[in-house]
Amino acid sequence: xxFLPESILSLIQDNPTIQQLTSSSIVFHVNNARTxxxxxxxxxxxTxxxxxxxVQPLATMLASSMPDLxxxxxxxxxxxxxxxxxxxxxxxxxxxxxxALRLIWWGFILGAIWYAYxxxxxxxxxxxxxxxxxxxxxxxxFQDGFEGGQRSSSATGGWGGYxxxxxxxxxxxxx
Numbered sequence: 001x002x003f004l005p006e007s008i009l010s011l012i013q014d015n016p017t018i019q020q021l022t023s024s025s026i027v028f029h030v031n032n033a034r035t036x037x038x039x040x041x042x043x044x045x046x047t048x049x050x051x052x053x054x055v056q057p058l059a060t061m062l063a064s065s066m067p068d069l070x071x072x073x074x075x076x077x078x079x080x081x082x083x084x085x086x087x088x089x090x091x092x093x094x095x096x097x098x099x100a101l102r103l104i105w106w107g108f109i110l111g112a113i114w115y116a117y118x119x120x121x122x123x124x125x126x127x128x129x130x131x132x133x134x135x136x137x138x139x140x141x142f143q144d145g146f147e148g149g150q151r152s153s154s155a156t157g158g159w160g161g162y163x164x165x166x167x168x169x170x171x172x173x174x175x
Contacts, residue, residue, distance in 0.1 A: 057071070057075060058075075061075070
């Protein structure tokens with residue numbers, strides 16, 4: 001952390017909260033967060049929704065020797081309505097996600113058209129060649145592995161023609 005002055009760095013390191021976080025293990029913090037936040041929330045959900053609406057009606061229905069036909073029909077109706085509501089919620093979420101992805105896609109397409117219009121076809125072609133070279137070089141490095149199998153960049157022409165510029169040169173007209 002060379003970019004912080006020494007006084008601020010020592011102040012941060014002397015903070016009791018930072019010292020406690022660095023001295024204890026991550027397992028302790030995860031267990032503490034679980035007991036502090038997650039367990040009370042789950043017990044609240046269980047006592048508020050699960051027990052009165054699902055567990056107790058099922059327990060009384062199963063405890064009786066002859067389940068009441070009306071209670072079985074009501075439970076089936078509640079199950080069907082719950083599934084319909086969940087299906088509706090899924091459809092709404094998927095609509096918004098699809099809408100956002102379509103807006104991003106069409107924004108990208110319109111942005112590319114605008115760029116080609118303002119920069120010109122020659123510069124757009126050179127930029128696409130450069131981008132192709134970078135992507136091809138990244139794919140080659142990824143395929144060869146980052147650790148072993150290193151090839152020399154002079155044998156392959158650099159990053160897919162980016163370093164040498166041989167593959168994507170646009171011939172200039174005679175003026």
